[in-house]
Amino acid sequence: MIEVLFYVFAAVALGGALGVVWAKSPVGSLLFMVATLGSLAGIFVLLEAHFLAAIQVIVYAGAIMVLFLFVIMLLNLGHDYQRDLKGGAFALLSFVVVGLMAGVLARQVGRDSIPELAAGGQAIDAALEQHGVVGAIAQPLYTTYVVPFEITGILLLVAIVGALVLAKKGS
Amino acid sequence: MITEALVLSAMIFVLGTFGVLVRRNAIIMFLCIELQLNAVNLAFIAFSRLMGIDGQVFVFFVMTVAAAEAAVGLAIIISVFRHYETVNVDRFKLLRW
Numbered sequence: 001m002i003e004v005l006f007y008v009f010a011a012v013a014l015g016g017a018l019g020v021v022w023a024k025s026p027v028g029s030l031l032f033m034v035a036t037l038g039s040l041a042g043i044f045v046l047l048e049a050h051f052l053a054a055i056q057v058i059v060y061a062g063a064i065m066v067l068f069l070f071v072i073m074l075l076n077l078g079h080d081y082q083r084d085l086k087g088g089a090f091a092l093l094s095f096v097v098v099g100l101m102a103g104v105l106a107r108q109v110g111r112d113s114i115p116e117l118a119a120g121g122q123a124i125d126a127a128l129e130q131h132g133v134v135g136a137i138a139q140p141l142y143t144t145y146v147v148p149f150e151i152t153g154i155l156l157l158v159a160i161v162g163a164l165v166l167a168k169k170g171s
Numbered sequence: 172m173i174t175e176a177l178v179l180s181a182m183i184f185v186l187g188t189f190g191v192l193v194r195r196n197a198i199i200m201f202l203c204i205e206l207q208l209n210a211v212n213l214a215f216i217a218f219s220r221l222m223g224i225d226g227q228v229f230v231f232f233v234m235t236v237a238a239a240e241a242a243v244g245l246a247i248i249i250s251v252f253r254h255y256e257t258v259n260v261d262r263f264k265l266l267r268w
Contacts, residue, residue: 006172010179017183020202021190029199033206036183040209047176049216049227052234056212059234064205064241071245072198075252094192098185105181120223127224140228152235159239166246169253 006046012039026072030065037061048124050133176217184210197248197258201241208237 012035019032037060044053127136141149183206190203212230219226248258255262 003172006175010175013179014182014186017186017206020199020206021186021194026196026198029202033202036206037209040213043176043179043213044216046172047216047220049219049230052212052216052227052230055231055234059238060205060209064238067241067245068198068202071249075249075258077196077198077258091193094189098189098192101188102181102185105185106178119221120218120226121220123223124219124227136224137227137231140224141231144225145228145232148232152232155239156235159242163242163246166243167249 002046006043009039009042009046012036013043026077027069030068030072034061034065037065048121048128050128051137173217173220176213180210180213180217182210183207183213195259195261197251197260198245200260201244201248205237205241208233 016032016034016036016039020029020036023029023032037056041053041056041061044050044056124136127139130136131139187203187206187210190206191200194200194203212233215226215230215233219230251263252258
């Protein structure tokens with residue numbers, strides 16, 4: 001059952017990723033991206049990352065994609081239907097580069113088979129059992145990684161101020 | 172399922188890279204970068220099944236940085252659009268040789 005669900009989600013995610021690259025209009029690309037994000041959230045659930053699946057749907061598909069949609073509407077690009085793929089030698093070159101990259105990745109991934117339930121998986125299952133879905137990720141986030149967490153807060157503040165200054169009229 | 176998730180992650184990452192290289196619309200290039208970030212997130216979560224929960228904490232940080240990057244990048248696209256009246260990256264010639 002889980003295997004079947006995984007392959008369904010994987011097929012939707014790959015189809016959505018292809019759609020993002022090939023769709024003519026920016027809004028179409030965006031909707032394909034939302035499909036990809038949703039099915040990736042499903043795969044996160046199958047890999048026992050429940051909290052991150054919820055965050056993926058709420059923050060990524062909900063907030064960031066709506067931000068993209070706002071910008072597309074603001075700049076009035078919604079009816080921009082002509083193909084904008086780069087042609088000729090450049091497309092060939094990027095196809096070759098990406099193919100080489102895919103080959104390297106495939107070699108690395110397929111090097112040796114990975115045991116399905118390793119020590120890390122058992123530790124995560126125990127943490128889920130003990131602290132619950134949110135607590136399992138909150139425990140390391142607020143103890144081991146508390147300094148990066150605070151720095152992330154500062155980063156978000158800087159990003160807000162920077163976005164306001166950049167997008168302000170007459171700057 | 173971990174191996175399959177890693178293969179899927181590699182495929183999505185490659186598609187995202189291809190999109191960044193081939194498309195001209197700045198917003199769609201940006202979407203393809205988000206696609207790459209998501210592929211890396213999937214790889215992190217798959218590896219967290221092997222190495223422990225730290226991978227999931229990293230995904231959390233990647234998501235916040237992606238949100239910050241989306242806000243600043245879209246603001247840059249807006250201000251470039253005000254100047255050039257287009258988001259086609261072929262038209263941005265100021266720093267080209």
